[in-house]
Amino acid sequence: xxxxNTFKTALKRLTTKKNPLTVAMVAVLYAxxxxxxxxxxxxxxxxxMLISVSCYIVLAVSLNLVVGLLGELSLGHASFxxxxxxxxxxxxxxxxxxxxGMPFWVRLPxxxxxxxxxxxxxxxxVGLPALRLKGDYLxxxxxxxxxxxxxIITNLKIFGGALGLSTGPIYSNTKTLLPYAIVLVFLTMLLxxxxxxxxxxxxxxxxxxxxxxxxxxxxxxxxFKLVVFMIAAFFAGAAGALYGHNFxxxxxxxxxxxxxxxxxxxxxxxxxGSVRGSIIAAIVLRALPEMLREFSxxxxxxxxxxxxxxxxxxxxxxxxxxxxxxxxxxxIAVLKKKKTPVEETVEVTAGGEK
Amino acid sequence: MIHFLQTLISGLSLGSxxxxxxxxxxxxxxxxxxxxxxxxxxxxVGAYAAIVAVFQMKLxxxxxxxxxxxxxxxxxxxxxxxxxxxxxxxPPLTVLITAIGVSYFLQNIALLIFGSEQMxxxxxxxxxALVIGGVQIDGITxxxxxxxxxxxxxxxxFINKTKMGKAMRxxxxxxxxxxxxxxxxxxxxxxxxxxxxxxAAIASIFxxxxxxxxxxxxxxxxxxxxxxxxxxGGIGSIPGAMLGGILLGVIExxxxxxxSTLWSDAIVFGVLVVVLIVKPTGLLGKKISEKV
Numbered sequence: 001x002x003x004x005n006t007f008k009t010a011l012k013r014l015t016t017k018k019n020p021l022t023v024a025m026v027a028v029l030y031a032x033x034x035x036x037x038x039x040x041x042x043x044x045x046x047x048x049m050l051i052s053v054s055c056y057i058v059l060a061v062s063l064n065l066v067v068g069l070l071g072e073l074s075l076g077h078a079s080f081x082x083x084x085x086x087x088x089x090x091x092x093x094x095x096x097x098x099x100x101g102m103p104f105w106v107r108l109p110x111x112x113x114x115x116x117x118x119x120x121x122x123x124x125x126v127g128l129p130a131l132r133l134k135g136d137y138l139x140x141x142x143x144x145x146x147x148x149x150x151x152i153i154t155n156l157k158i159f160g161g162a163l164g165l166s167t168g169p170i171y172s173n174t175k176t177l178l179p180y181a182i183v184l185v186f187l188t189m190l191l192x193x194x195x196x197x198x199x200x201x202x203x204x205x206x207x208x209x210x211x212x213x214x215x216x217x218x219x220x221x222x223x224f225k226l227v228v229f230m231i232a233a234f235f236a237g238a239a240g241a242l243y244g245h246n247f248x249x250x251x252x253x254x255x256x257x258x259x260x261x262x263x264x265x266x267x268x269x270x271x272x273g274s275v276r277g278s279i280i281a282a283i284v285l286r287a288l289p290e291m292l293r294e295f296s297x298x299x300x301x302x303x304x305x306x307x308x309x310x311x312x313x314x315x316x317x318x319x320x321x322x323x324x325x326x327x328x329x330x331x332i333a334v335l336k337k338k339k340t341p342v343e344e345t346v347e348v349t350a351g352g353e354k
Numbered sequence: 355m356i357h358f359l360q361t362l363i364s365g366l367s368l369g370s371x372x373x374x375x376x377x378x379x380x381x382x383x384x385x386x387x388x389x390x391x392x393x394x395x396x397x398x399v400g401a402y403a404a405i406v407a408v409f410q411m412k413l414x415x416x417x418x419x420x421x422x423x424x425x426x427x428x429x430x431x432x433x434x435x436x437x438x439x440x441x442x443x444x445p446p447l448t449v450l451i452t453a454i455g456v457s458y459f460l461q462n463i464a465l466l467i468f469g470s471e472q473m474x475x476x477x478x479x480x481x482x483a484l485v486i487g488g489v490q491i492d493g494i495t496x497x498x499x500x501x502x503x504x505x506x507x508x509x510x511x512f513i514n515k516t517k518m519g520k521a522m523r524x525x526x527x528x529x530x531x532x533x534x535x536x537x538x539x540x541x542x543x544x545x546x547x548x549x550x551x552x553x554a555a556i557a558s559i560f561x562x563x564x565x566x567x568x569x570x571x572x573x574x575x576x577x578x579x580x581x582x583x584x585x586x587g588g589i590g591s592i593p594g595a596m597l598g599g600i601l602l603g604v605i606e607x608x609x610x611x612x613x614s615t616l617w618s619d620a621i622v623f624g625v626l627v628v629v630l631i632v633k634p635t636g637l638l639g640k641k642i643s644e645k646v
Contacts, residue, residue, distance in 0.1 A: 073447070129627060133634050136389060140585040141630055143578070144623035151620035257578065261391075261454055268451045297466060304458035308437055311452040315444045 019193045022276040026189065030182050037178060045290065047174040051246040053286045054181035055081075055239040058188045060266040060278040062235035065192060067264065068273030069201065070228045071208030072130060073139040076146030077236055077263050080119045080126075082255035083149060084237020086159045088115025089244040092170045104172070108180055108245065112238040119237020120230040122149065127229030131222055143257050153252035164251035171248050180242060188235050192275050195231075204228055205273075269310060359489045361611040362604065367495040369603020370502035371564070374557035375580030376587070376595040377509065378550030384526040384590035385546045388449045392433060392456035394577015396551050399460060400426045400558030401475055401568040402468060408476035415478040423555040430551025431544055439540070464570035472569040475562030498560045505556065506596055509549075513592060522546060526590065579606075579622070586626050588639020597637060602626075 033050060036042035063077045092111035095102055126145045130138050159165050195201045204224050206214035215221050244250050266285050270277030288306070292299035313319045375397060382390045403425040407418035437456050441449045481493030513519040524532040525542045533539050561576060562568055579602060587598025605625055609618040629637065 067447075073450075129631050133630055136383075136589060137585060137630055137634060137636070139389075140582060141627055144582065144626050147578075147623045148620045148627070151617060155616050155620075258574075265451055265454060268447050272447070300458060301462040301466065304455050304462060307455035308452055308459065311444075311448055311455065312437070312440055315441050315448060 022193070022279070023186075023189070025276070026185065026279060030185075034178060034182070037175060049287065049290055050174050051177050051181055051243065053283060054185050055243040056263070056266065056286050057185050057279050057282040058235050058239040059263045060270065060282045061188050061192050061275055062232040062239075063263050064267045064270070064273060064275070064278045065195070065228055065232045067267050068271075069196065069204050069208065070225065072134070072225070073136070073264075074142045074229075074232075075139050075257055075260050075264065076126065076142035076144075076149070077232070078255040078257070078259035079146035079149040080123055080233040080236035081240035081243070081259075082153060082252055083122045083233075083240070084112075084115030084119040085240030085244040085250060085255075086153055086165060086252065087118040088112055088237065088241025089165060089167050089170065089250070090158065091115070092241070092245070093165075093167065096169050104176065107170075108172075108177075108242070111245075112180070112184070112241040115241030116234040116238035119240065120234040123229045123233025124226060126233075127226045130225050130229060143260070146255075146257055146260055150252050150256055159252065162251075164249050165244075166249050167244050168248045170245055172245050174246070177242065177246055184235075184238060184242060189275055189279070191231075191235075196273070196275070200224070200227075265307065269307075356488055357611070360491075361607050363489070363491055363499075364495060365604035365607030366600060367498045367603070368564070368607055369583075369600035370499055371557050371560050371599075372576065372580045372583045372603050373596045373599025374502055374505065374553045374560075375576055376584040376599040377506075377592065378554050379581050379584040380587070380589055380592060380595040381522075381546050381550050383584070384592075385522060386438070386543050388438065388446060389453065389581070390438075390550075391450065391453040391577075391581075392460060393550065393554060394573035394575075394580070395457050395460040395464075396426050396430060396554040396573070397558040397561060397576060398464060398568065398570060398573035399429055400555035401562045401572060402464060402473075403555070404478065404559055404562060405473055405475055405568065408478070415476070418476065419478060419556070419559055422559060423552050426551040426555035426558070427548045430547045430554075434544060434547040461570045461573075468570065470569065472567040474566055475568050477563055478559055479563060494560075494563050498564070501556070501560075505553070509553075509592070518542075518545060582623065582626055585636055586629060588636030591636070591638045591640070594636055594638035601637075 033042070033046075037047055037050070059077060059081060063074065066072055066074045066077075088111040091114045092107055095107050095110070126142060129141045129145075133141055153159050154162055195204075203214070203219045206217070206219055207221050207224055211221060262285075266281045267278055269285065270279070270281030289299050289303055292302055375393065378393050378396070379390060382388060382393070400422045403422040404418050407413045407421040408415070413421060433456055437452050438449060441452060477494075479494060479497045481497045483493050484491045484496055513522060521532070521537045521542050522545070524535065524537055525539055529539055532542075557576075561572075580599065583598040583602040584595045585598070586602060587594030587596070589595075602622060606618055606622050609621040613621060633639075
């Protein structure tokens with residue numbers, strides 16, 4: 001009986017206003033992409049990006065759990081991904097060699113699960129200092145842990161050492177990997193959405209807003225902090241194992257703090273705690289450098305300027321006021337009233353172009 | 355024994371470079387309460403400024419140092435004015451992302467101007483090597499140590515004895531109260547950025563002399579290490595940054611000399627994690643009591 005109830009409430013939570021829109025948005029997007037990929041009309045550039053963008057969505061949404069919901073700054077998310085990637089891909093390679101006949105649809109999920117679990121174990125260890133530290137001190141410890149993990153993976157022979165792990169035998173193309181990527185993205189998304197609205201999510205946000213108040217209401221801060229770190233690490237690890245299958249060789253040095261920062265930028269730009277924001281920001285920010293490829297030398301420069309401009313515009317009250325006026329209703333009202341002074345129309349559309 | 359002493363001295367020298375950079379991080383953090391991630395890239399700009407001054411403009415060494423200091427100071431103040439000042443009231447994460455944006459921007463500007471090839475930086479200090487009790491100390495090593503000692507002494511005096519230093523301490527203690535006492539918070543923050551960037555420029559000269567090759571991403575690793583050093587010593591504390599920087603340099607050199615070059619970074623960061631778990635606000639950081 002109770003089980004049924006929780007299922008019902010979970011369903012109810014899913015059908016609250018904002019979530020179906022996000023789910024529908026992602027579903028339509030993936031449907032279009034899947035159609036393009038399987039009908040063969042997707043450009044090479046697009047299909048090369050797909051797995052990486054999907055992994056970044058998972059990374060951003062899971063980091064959002066730590067940064068947005070728990071309110072702790074983590075600068076080591078890429079290292080969880082690399083733990084999942086190296087352990088997961090190593091398992092896949094071993095399985096590939098030991099049981100040659102093992103079907104792909106068993107091997108990859110197993111690798112992803114294993115990678116996720118290993119990453120969650122590391123997340124537990126990294127989360128331990130989080131119980132004593134906070135703010136910038138925790139940020140630097142996660143960064144330090146990330147660098148330590150990078151060094152360890154680079155120096156371990158089992159993961160190929162400094163040359164990197166050659167994942168050639170288990171390499172798969174986008175067409176094979178896309179369904180798994182879609183499932184992973186949906187799983188992460190649904191879990192985050194449900195968690196946010198659940199008892200657990202409320203407890204986590206209570207810890208964020210006022211730890212002492214939450215503690216005095218009986219919320220076990222230690223437990224929730226560790227659980228959040230582990231869940232986030234699990235998904236990062238699973239995404240890592242998937243990511244590794246799309247490359248023929250992987251080096252641990254790729255997953256340094258720069259990559260962690262890149263994921264953090266996605267989370268902050270998308271909006272803290274917002275699943276939809278993270279997804280949109282991941283797509284835009286990953287696609288932006290690709291789209292700017294023709295300006296090759298200038299693309300990172302443009303990227304950095306866009307980044308600074310967005311942060312400055314978001315903080316400026318005048319821009320926010322302008323954006324507040326820019327609702328669909330207002331635009332329709334302006335369009336209907338063609339007699340209104342031209343100036344106002346110009347101002348509104350100019351704001352829209354920003 | 356000689357090997358031990360030599361490692362210790364090279365560690366102290368490297369540590370004093372870290373300390374100079376860490377001072378910039380810690381002063382900005384103490385006063386503006388922000389992590390200036392672009393600080394590491396100021397070092398890179400300083401190193402390039404020295405290269406241009408010496409090799410292209412044929413300036414003498416000391417003038418080149420002054421030029422690098424000037425370029426970095428102006429850059430630091432400009433970045434503060436354009437990017438950080440409008441965000442005074444914003445949440446810390448917004449400022450952090452902006453700083454990351456500035457860091458990317460500086461790296462890519464340098465990439466466009468100087469290309470991705472590494473460039474040799476000039477040797478500005480040509481000092482004779484010293485031999486004390488069988489331990490040979492390179493000119494650059496003891497030069498770095500001597501200059502940083504003087505700078506740190508000067509900075510400590512400046513913070514503790516001058517009116518501006520008092521204002522800086524007041525702002526870092528309580529911004530609102532300082533403003534009520536007639537201290538211009540904005541001016542103080544600008545001066546903090548100027549000092550921090552000037553210190554980074556000096557660090558860049560030493561870094562260039564010690565490591566020779568400079569590329570657009572050069573600033574990242576010493577930046578991160580110095581940031582670690584600042585947290586290690588207790589971020590916001592000036593003596594903490596000095597101590598943290600020097601300890602970090604010494605640990606790194608000993609790890610390289612006695613354990614393994616491959617593991618030295620992991621050891622440095624490992625020590626940091628252990629220290630922070632034992633003492634959560636760093637070595638000399640103030641203990642913050644929680645108000646309920």
